[in-house]
Amino acid sequence: MKALKLIPALLAVAGLLCGPVAAQPLAGGPPPAPSAYDGSPTMRVDLAAGAGAQMLSLPRGKSAIVDLPVDARDVLVTNPAVADAVLRTPRRIYILGLTAGQTDAVFFDGAGRRILSLNVRVDQDVTALADTINRILPGSRVTIEPVADSIILSGLVLTPADADKAGQIAQRFVAKPEQVLNMIQVAGKDQVTLKVRVVEVNRNVVKQLGFDLNAVLGQVGLDQLTFATAATFGINGSLLGGLTGGYSLDTTKAPVMQQPCGAGWPAGSLCNVIVRGPADAPNFDTATPQNVIGSDGVNKANATIKAFERVGLVRTLAEPYLTTSSGEPANFLAGGEFPVPTGQDTSGRVTIEFKKYGVGLGFTPVVMSGGRINMKISVEVSELSNAGAFTVGTGTSSVLTVPGLSVRRAENVVEMPSGGTMMIAGLLQERSAQNLDSLPGLMNMPIVGTLFRSRDFTSGQTELVILVTPYIVDPQAPRQFQTPADGLQLASDPETLLLGKLNRAVKAPPGANAGRRYQGPIGYVIE
Numbered sequence: 001m002k003a004l005k006l007i008p009a010l011l012a013v014a015g016l017l018c019g020p021v022a023a024q025p026l027a028g029g030p031p032p033a034p035s036a037y038d039g040s041p042t043m044r045v046d047l048a049a050g051a052g053a054q055m056l057s058l059p060r061g062k063s064a065i066v067d068l069p070v071d072a073r074d075v076l077v078t079n080p081a082v083a084d085a086v087l088r089t090p091r092r093i094y095i096l097g098l099t100a101g102q103t104d105a106v107f108f109d110g111a112g113r114r115i116l117s118l119n120v121r122v123d124q125d126v127t128a129l130a131d132t133i134n135r136i137l138p139g140s141r142v143t144i145e146p147v148a149d150s151i152i153l154s155g156l157v158l159t160p161a162d163a164d165k166a167g168q169i170a171q172r173f174v175a176k177p178e179q180v181l182n183m184i185q186v187a188g189k190d191q192v193t194l195k196v197r198v199v200e201v202n203r204n205v206v207k208q209l210g211f212d213l214n215a216v217l218g219q220v221g222l223d224q225l226t227f228a229t230a231a232t233f234g235i236n237g238s239l240l241g242g243l244t245g246g247y248s249l250d251t252t253k254a255p256v257m258q259q260p261c262g263a264g265w266p267a268g269s270l271c272n273v274i275v276r277g278p279a280d281a282p283n284f285d286t287a288t289p290q291n292v293i294g295s296d297g298v299n300k301a302n303a304t305i306k307a308f309e310r311v312g313l314v315r316t317l318a319e320p321y322l323t324t325s326s327g328e329p330a331n332f333l334a335g336g337e338f339p340v341p342t343g344q345d346t347s348g349r350v351t352i353e354f355k356k357y358g359v360g361l362g363f364t365p366v367v368m369s370g371g372r373i374n375m376k377i378s379v380e381v382s383e384l385s386n387a388g389a390f391t392v393g394t395g396t397s398s399v400l401t402v403p404g405l406s407v408r409r410a411e412n413v414v415e416m417p418s419g420g421t422m423m424i425a426g427l428l429q430e431r432s433a434q435n436l437d438s439l440p441g442l443m444n445m446p447i448v449g450t451l452f453r454s455r456d457f458t459s460g461q462t463e464l465v466i467l468v469t470p471y472i473v474d475p476q477a478p479r480q481f482q483t484p485a486d487g488l489q490l491a492s493d494p495e496t497l498l499l500g501k502l503n504r505a506v507k508a509p510p511g512a513n514a515g516r517r518y519q520g521p522i523g524y525v526i527e
Contacts, residue, residue, distance in 0.1 A: 053104070053117040058083065058097035059125035059146070066093045072107045072115055079103035083120045097122035100148050123147060129173045136169065137162050142184060144170075150179040156187040160326050161368045190326035191474070192365040192373060197467040200316040200381060202460070206240060208233055208308040210437075210454030216300040219293050220252065231306060231454030234435040242308025249302075251295035255287035306454075318359040323473065332361040338384065340402055350400070357382040357405055365470060373470045374415045379424065381464055382407040408464055418472040427464035433457070 058064055071090035077083060082101040086094040095105065100122055107115040123146035133142050140162055145152040151170050157163050167182040174180060210231025218224035233239055254274045274292060294300075324330035335358010343351040362378040388404025410424050436443070438453030445452070491501040 053119055055121065056095065056118050057121045057123065058095065059127065060097050060100055060122055061125060062097055064095045066095060066116070066118070067091060068093070068107065068115055070109055070115060073110045074108045076106040076108070077103060082122050095120060100124055124149065124151075124173075126151065126173070129170060133166050133169055137166060140166070142166055149174065150181065152181045152183060154183045154185075156185055158187060159367055160186050160190065161366070162186075186326070186367075190367050191323060191472065192326060192367065192375075193321060193323040193471045193473045194330070194361075194363055194365070194375070195469045195471070196318075196320050196322075196332075196361055196379070198316070198318040198320075198359050198361075198379065198381065199465045199467075200314075200462065202312075202314040202316070202462045204310070204312040204314075204461075205457075205459040206236065206308070206310040207455065207457040208236065208239055208242065208306065210239070210306040210456075211451050212246070212302070212304040212306070213451070214300070214302040215298065217297065218299055219296045220299065221293065222296070224299060229439055229452060231456075232437050233454070233456040234437065235433050235456045235458050239306050240308055240310065242306065244304060244306050246302065246304035249298055250300050251297075252292060252299060253289055254292045256290040256292065316359075320359075320361055322361065322363065324363075324365065326365055326367040329362060329364045332359075334359045335382070338403065341400060355405075357384060363468075367472060368415065371418050371472060372415055373418060373472065374413070375468075375470060376411075376413045377468060378409070378411045379466050379468075380407060380409040382409075410466065414468075416470065418470060421467055421469045424466040424468070427466075429462040429464075430460070432459040 056064060056066075068091045072087065072093065073090070075085040075087065075093065077085050079101065080098075080103075082097075082099055082103040083105065084096040084098060085105050086096070088094055093107065095118070097120075102119070102121050105118040105120055107117075109115055126144045126146050129151070130142075130144050133140070133144070137157065140155070140157040142153060142155040142157065145154065151174060153166055153170055157166065163182065163184040163186060166184055167180055170180045170182075171177045208231075210233060212230045214228040214230075216224055216226050231239075256274055318334050320332040320334065322330040322332050333356055335356065337354040337356050339352040340355050341350045342353045345351075358381075360378075360380040360382070364376045366374040368374055382405045384403040385406040386403065387406065389401060390404075391399055391401045408427050408429070410427065412424070414422055416422055435456040436453055437456075438449075442452040443449050489504040491499075491504050495501045495504065
């Protein structure tokens with residue numbers, strides 16, 4: 001048993017106790033005696049209900065006063081390095097917290113009987129930490145619980161930013177950041193709805209102008225000279241549409257009829273005469289087309305002009321709405337998925353994985369003080385494309401083609417007020433290609449050179465604009481919301497057959513539109 005000394009100077013130390021010291025029963029032990037401790041550094045023990053073990057928590061370097069109902073002679077402290085006990089008077093004892101840890105203190109009277117058993121726990125002093133948090137975060141209710149060398153933060157704050165600040169402050173009072181357990185809850189609004197408008201305008205221009213020339217000079221069976229040029233339209237591959245016209249001459253096809261031969265021919269002989277009008281034969285209209293030897297000049301000739309021009313404008317619009325809690329991610333996709341092979345076993349079976357494409361949105365909001373919202377936003381617009389596609393053979397005759405993706409992606413972190421709008425612009429893409437086909441040396445001839453060259457031109461311009469608007473939202477009553485099916489009534493058979501209606505217009509009852517911006521009939525509208 002440890003001999004104890006009286007230390008009068010401890011009276012001044014006892015007044016520095018940081019907070020209330022609660023008396024609690026040990027697990028499995030008898031019910032403790034009721035304690036009259038009311039938040040002061042003095043603990044008065046009532047032994048009328050028994051002498052069970054009680055819990056005493058002390059900050060390191062602070063003390064508590066224990067008042068006993070009977071005189072005590074001896075005190076036993078099992079670990080004097082954690083706590084010390086000093087008998088000021090036979091009925092008043094001072095308990096000192098020295099280092100973090102646990103020990104027990106047992107009090108005995110003059111006959112050697114046990115008066116009180118205390119389970120003493122000494123933790124670090126968090127008084128300065130509590131004062132700092134309450135001063136920097138006014139209006140917050142943060143409870144600090146020391147456990148050995150660690151700190152547990154609990155309670156309520158207004159915003160997640162305040163909870164993060166409290167954790168950062170507590171980390172300055174411990175040796176390692178992982179010794180702080182932040183269990184603070186947010187009492188303010190933490191539901192965020194994000195409205196996003198993704199607008200894409202795509203403008204395409206295609207121009208094609210080409211000349212085809214083909215000529216055969218000389219009669220069949222004699223020496224002939226050929227000449228030809230054709231428009232290839234190397235960018236688009238072929239003429240996409242438009243107008244095709246020109247001039248064609250074929251002297252190997254002509255209307256021929258038989259008539260009696262002239263003088264010098266035996267009587268009754270018939271000759272083939274090429275008929276081009278009444279001067280050749282009176283019955284020229286009965287001649288039939290037949291193959292002839294053709295002209296000794298131009299046997300065949302063909303000149304064709306091809307012209308096409310196209311201007312296209314496409315607008316893509318997506319307006320997704322997402323709602324999530326503060327600090328939690330949310331995702332949206334308007335598009336689809338396409339298969340991509342990822343492996344093949346020895347039997348030829350292909351393993352595939354589906355990849356997403358379309359208009360994708362992901363964001364993580366954090367509600368800050370003053371109603372401001374910090375957001376990490378990721379927006380992606382992708383579409384299937386032949387550029388970058390590859391082909392994989394999956395067997396002796398089967399072929400698998402995997403398309404590529406044309407992707408435009410934007411990621412950023414912004415901070416804005418609730419209801420404010422941010423625009424992500426400047427996502428421009430422009431592609432132009434032009435091809436000229438011509439005969440060498442004839443392309444640059446003035447005026448005539450145009451007949452010996454062809455032009456194929458294509459241009460594409462795309463602009464993507466993204467508007468982001470966050471809102472801090474509250475739950476609403478069901479009557480505050482409307483769906484497209486509210487008030488929908490199908491038309492009857494006579495109305496459908498005779499009037500061509502698919503739905504019936506519903507007349508709003510009196511007062512149904514009170515307080516609403518829209519006034520008039522209600523129901524689902526089909527145009």
